[in-house]
Amino acid sequence: xxxxxxxxxxxxxxxxxxxxxxxxxxxxxxxxxxxxxxxxxxxxxxxxxxxxxxxxxxxxxxxxxxxxxxxxxxxxxxxxxxxxxxxxxxxxxxxxxxxxxxxxxxxxxxxxxxxxxxxxxxxxxxxxxxxxxxxxxxxxxxxxxxxxxxxxxxxxxxxxxxxxxxxxxxxxxxxxxxxxxxxxxxxxxxxxxxxxxxxxxxxxxxxxx
Amino acid sequence: xxxxxxxxxxxxxxxxxxxxxxxxxxxxxxxxxxxxxxxxxxxxxxxxxxxxxxxxxxxxxxxxxxxxxxxxxxxxxxxxxxxxxxxxxxxxxxxxxxxxxxxxxxxxxxxxxxxxxxxxxxxxxxxxxxxxxxxxxxxxxxxxxxxxxxxxxxxxxxxxxxxxxxxxxxxxxxxxxxxxxxxxxxxxxxxxxxxxxxxxxxxxxxxxxxxxxxxxxxxxxxxxxxxxxxxxxxxxxxxxxxxxxxxxxxxxxxxxxxxxxxxxxxxxxxxxxxxxxxx
Numbered sequence: 001x002x003x004x005x006x007x008x009x010x011x012x013x014x015x016x017x018x019x020x021x022x023x024x025x026x027x028x029x030x031x032x033x034x035x036x037x038x039x040x041x042x043x044x045x046x047x048x049x050x051x052x053x054x055x056x057x058x059x060x061x062x063x064x065x066x067x068x069x070x071x072x073x074x075x076x077x078x079x080x081x082x083x084x085x086x087x088x089x090x091x092x093x094x095x096x097x098x099x100x101x102x103x104x105x106x107x108x109x110x111x112x113x114x115x116x117x118x119x120x121x122x123x124x125x126x127x128x129x130x131x132x133x134x135x136x137x138x139x140x141x142x143x144x145x146x147x148x149x150x151x152x153x154x155x156x157x158x159x160x161x162x163x164x165x166x167x168x169x170x171x172x173x174x175x176x177x178x179x180x181x182x183x184x185x186x187x188x189x190x191x192x193x194x195x196x197x198x199x200x201x202x203x204x205x206x207x208x209x
Numbered sequence: 210x211x212x213x214x215x216x217x218x219x220x221x222x223x224x225x226x227x228x229x230x231x232x233x234x235x236x237x238x239x240x241x242x243x244x245x246x247x248x249x250x251x252x253x254x255x256x257x258x259x260x261x262x263x264x265x266x267x268x269x270x271x272x273x274x275x276x277x278x279x280x281x282x283x284x285x286x287x288x289x290x291x292x293x294x295x296x297x298x299x300x301x302x303x304x305x306x307x308x309x310x311x312x313x314x315x316x317x318x319x320x321x322x323x324x325x326x327x328x329x330x331x332x333x334x335x336x337x338x339x340x341x342x343x344x345x346x347x348x349x350x351x352x353x354x355x356x357x358x359x360x361x362x363x364x365x366x367x368x369x370x371x372x373x374x375x376x377x378x379x380x381x382x383x384x385x386x387x388x389x390x391x392x393x394x395x396x397x398x399x400x401x402x403x404x405x406x407x408x409x410x411x412x413x414x415x416x417x418x419x420x421x422x423x424x425x426x427x428x429x430x431x432x433x434x435x436x437x438x439x440x441x442x443x444x445x446x447x448x449x450x451x452x453x454x455x456x457x458x459x460x461x462x463x464x465x466x467x468x469x470x471x472x473x474x475x476x477x478x479x480x481x482x483x484x485x486x487x488x
Contacts, residue, residue, distance in 0.1 A: 003310075003322070004464060006349065006433040011461050025329035028477070029470065056254075056311040077310075077320050078328075097469065104329040104470035111463035115444065118467060124444040126468030127327040127336065129344075129437035131460035132418075132452070135425035136432045140352055151350050155310045155322070156228055156401045157251050160351050165225040165284070183284055187226065187255040189310055 003154025004080075004108035004192050006131045008147045011110070013200070017152075018089045018109035019192050020044065021080040022101065029102055034074045036101040041069055043095050044081035047088040053191015054079035060185045060195075077190075084196040090117045097121055108192075145208075148201050153188035162187070167205045177202040210246055210253060212239050216291035218266045220282050223252040223292065228308075228401060229353050239291070247353055247401045248301070249308035250294050258290035300395045303356075307378065307400035316381035322346065323404040324376050327437045327466050334474030341409050341448055342437035343371065345421060348402035349433040356382070356403070357396040358428040363389030363405050365424035369417045371407035379403050402433075414448060418455040437464075 004019045022040050024030040044052060051059045055071045062068045072079060083089050089107065096105055107114050111128065118125055134141070141147060142160045149163040150156075166180035175183070181198035212223070212232075219237040228251045231242040259282075266288050270280040282288050297305055306314045313320045325333065326342060336342050345362055348354030359379060367373070367389035373380045382391050409417045425432050436459075438447050452459055472480070 005435050005462075006346075006460075007462055008350075014462050017462070023325065023328035025325065025332045025470065028329075028332050028472075093467070100471075101469070102471035104331050105467045106328050106464055107467065108462065108464045110461055111459075111465065112461075114463070114465050118465070119444075123467055123469075124442075125440050125465045127330040127437065127439045127466040128446055129327050129342070129435055129464040130446075130452075131462070132434035132436055132457045133460065134350070134431050134433055135422060136347075136428055137352075137430055141350065141431065147350060154349070156308075156349060156351050157249065157255075157310070159226060159228045159230065159251070161225040161227065161230050169284075186285055187228075187251050189254070 003190060005129060006151055006154060008144065008151045013148070013197060015110050015113060016084045017194050017197050018083045018086065018107060018114070019080050020083070020089060020092060020105065020107045021078050022103045023078055023106055024103050030074060032074065033103060034072050034076065036103055037072050037076065037079050038069050039099065040096070040101065041072070041079055041081065043099070044092060047083070047092050048085065049081040049083050050195045051082040051185060051191045051193055052080065053189060056189045058185065058188060058191040058193070060182055080191050082192055082194050084194060086113055086117060090120065093117055093121050093123070097123065145201070145205050149184060149198055152193045152198065153190075154192065155188070155190065157187035157189065158184055158193065167202060170202050171206050171209050177206070210241050210248065210250065211293045211295045212241055213291045213293060214238055216263045216289040218263055218270065218289055220280065220288055222256055222282065222284055222287060226252050226255050228351065245399065246304070247308040247399055248294070248297060248304040249401050250305065253292045253294050254311075255285060256287040256292065257285060259286050259288045260290055261288045263289045300398050303395060303398050304400055307403050314378045317376055317378050322402060323406055324374055326406070327464070329470055330439060330466055331468045331473055332470040332477070334478070336408070336437060336439050338439055339410055340438065341411060341414050343407050343409060343417060343421070344435040344437070345405040346402050346433045346435070347405070347428070348400060348430050350431070352430045353399050353401055354403060354430045355397060355399050356391055358430055359403055359405060360389065360391040360396060361427055362421070362424040362432065363391065365420045366405065366407055366417065369420035370413055371409050371417055374406035374408065377404065377406040379405050411448065411451060414451050415455045418452070418457060
């Protein structure tokens with residue numbers, strides 16, 4: 001999930017953007033992880049995520065979330081849940097600590113807010129990874145407005161042109177910001193695309209037009 | 210990606226969803242610039258196949274046009290299922306392995322772009338106190354990268370003394386891990402992005418970051434760079450000051466490993482020591 005590391009945006013916007021996932025280690029604690037992952041996903045769903053994903057499906061491409069859960073096995077790719085509400089993350093962390101799955105848990109989000117949440121649950125973070133930004137031919141990149149949308153899919157499945165088209169469709173009144181956000185969420189197979197945040201960014205793009 | 214020219218009705222829905230912007234409508238049909246396509250399959254996965262008969266759709270479009278109306282399908286469909294992921298041969302197969310997150314790498318047997326990094330560091334102990342993990346993802350966001358640029362950056366980092374992560378798919382393509390040299394037959398292949406993962410220590414971090422910055426000036430794409438470490442016992446970040454002094458800025462957001470994995474690396478080491486002592 002380096003795919004969740006390089007999300008761009010203002011601190012205010014990123015403060016409502018969290019991705020949480022379990023990550024088993026092959027040869028150490030991967031055997032039997034499927035049932036734990038399913039329990040994790042059900043817990044996450046009870047806390048109101050804006051997206052979930054894994055196994056090539058997300059909340060907006062799976063016919064229903066039970067299909068996604070049913071496909072989980074010990075060899076499954078990482079299953080992630082995306083939230084806008086830090087309090088939902090706090091509740092989920094408390095539940096995961098109590099459940100004691102013994103599988104590594106990671107959260108991508110604002111470092112200070114995540115640290116506060118962990119300390120409130122008596123957890124001292126173990127390891128951390130930060131983005132150092134973008135180097136090289138940055139003049140080839142699109143506007144910040146576009147990048148704030150597309151970097152929510154770190155695998156690059158949401159194209160710059162798709163974001164531009166959806167911004168235009170909202171400006172023209174052909175789609176609502178929510179509808180456009182749903183279309184943008186489809187290509188992101190990991191479920192890391194934050195629909196609430198995309199809706200806000202699209203609405204803001206129209207205001208600025 | 211292959212677009213069946215007999216089925217394509219030129220609706221253009223695949224044009225904006227193309228991750229590399231290399232599909233265009235020419236002569237009323239979508240065409241892919243194969244040289245620039247990274248075989249990510251995003252168009253195929255994202256656009257639902259409506260399975261309509263192409264002849265009927267063309268007739269409908271023609272009829273509507275006579276009344277100055279346009280056929281405007283929803284933006285998430287391919288009306289006739291004209292998109293087909295092709296069977297790829299080496300080295301082009303690397304494009305799909307590095308670009309489509311649903312495909313596993315033939316070299317490492319894992320999916321995604323890189324390795325577990327710090328995601329299971331609490332149980333693997335991959336990064337110990339004093340170790341620094343560095344990731345340089347070329348092509349991200351959204352530009353793509355050729356392996357010839359990856360080699361330039363890998364060589365620069367190797368010269369700065371880094372150790373490349375063994376199970377990373379880019380490392381698998383190296384013919385010499387001490388110099389960062391890649392296989393010559395892959396250099397012209399283009400991928401959505403690829404991650405060089407390496408390790409250094411706090412003492413060498415400024416030199417490695419300087420090498421990364423220099424190398425970034427010599428390539429045709431962008432690098433999304435990241436840095437990772439095990440936190441100090443109080444949860445503080447060991448590299449924060451060094452990064453700042455090196456002219457870089459840490460992002461406000463980060464990926465945090467909570468340390469809830471079991472058995473912890475230290476527990477496994479203690480157990481292994483106890484077993485060794487008993488023997």
